[in-house]
Amino acid sequence: MPFTLASPAHYILEIKKSRFICCVEPMSDRSTAQTRVATLKAEHPGAAHVCWALLAGGQSAAVDDGEPSGTAGLPMLNVLRHQELEGVLATVVRYFGGVKLGAGGLVRAYTDAVAQALLVADKLPLQKRTTLRCTVPYALEGLLRRQISAAGATQLKVEHSSRVLFSFSLLDHETTTFIAYLNEACHGQLVWLINAD
Incomplete structure (x- = not known):
């Protein structure tokens, strides 16, 4: 059974001085998600990346925002799919701490940030x-x-x-x-x- 979220949930992960600020929230469509991401970029002008993933009404997105291809958006999207979510946007604002994490480290960081935020999120069964x-x-x-x-x-x-x-x-x-x-x-x-x- 697919689920959605009742309200936004947040989690902050720190790895080797890099800070990953995650938010998972209900989202109806891609254009609204893009507006939300633009707002996050404006709120965090010093962030190195604002990566995001979306599953909403048959629309999906996986955006790495300058991270190496496939190390941020896709792992985030896979967490949403694995937890059978629909109508959900996951965003991670990354402040670079000066130490490179490598492709595997990035995949783990983005996956963990979203998974941890979803652990505290209030999930609701999605009723068609x-x-x-x-x-x-x-x-x-x-x-x-x-x-x-x-x-x-x-x-x-x-x-x-x-x-x-x-x-x-x-x-x-x-x-x-x-x-x-x-x-x-x-x-x-x-x-x-x-x-x-």
């Missing part, structure tokens, strides 16, 4: 959601709003035209039962739309 779209007559708008709220679904969008269009998401395993319930509650006046956004 389905997005549904439907239309109802105006007379049923209030009923549908109440049912969506009562089911714990997330209302994404409501549009008004000749009918009221609802977009909402709920947990995958609840979808079939909820669709059947709404069909009955709306007495055949609800129309499901295909190709949900």
Whole structure:
């Protein structure tokens, strides 16, 4: 079962005077991750490297940021994969201590920094959601709003035209039962739309 993180977690590792400051945090996509990395670079102008790895919504990244190829980003990404994480960004800010660690030492340092941060992180089971779209007559708008709220679904969008269009998401395993319930509650006046956004 895949997991995500409830909140950011940090760990600082010191090896031969080099300092590795790791953060693992929930992250929705690559562009948000790149913004976060840019912020870290601005916050740590004296750092030698800001390496990162991302697994989010089918997007992945492994960035060495000037470290020898394959010694930072990929080992970090492998830790995320090994722990079955999704929607997670791992960053390591490295301050160089003047002693070279070699390729093996770098791989161990970046792997350990991420693994240690994940030991203190609060992991949550990742529950897949389905997005549904439907239309109802105006007379049923209030009923549908109440049912969506009562089911714990997330209302994404409501549009008004000749009918009221609802977009909402709920947990995958609840979808079939909820669709059947709404069909009955709306007495055949609800129309499901295909190709949900």
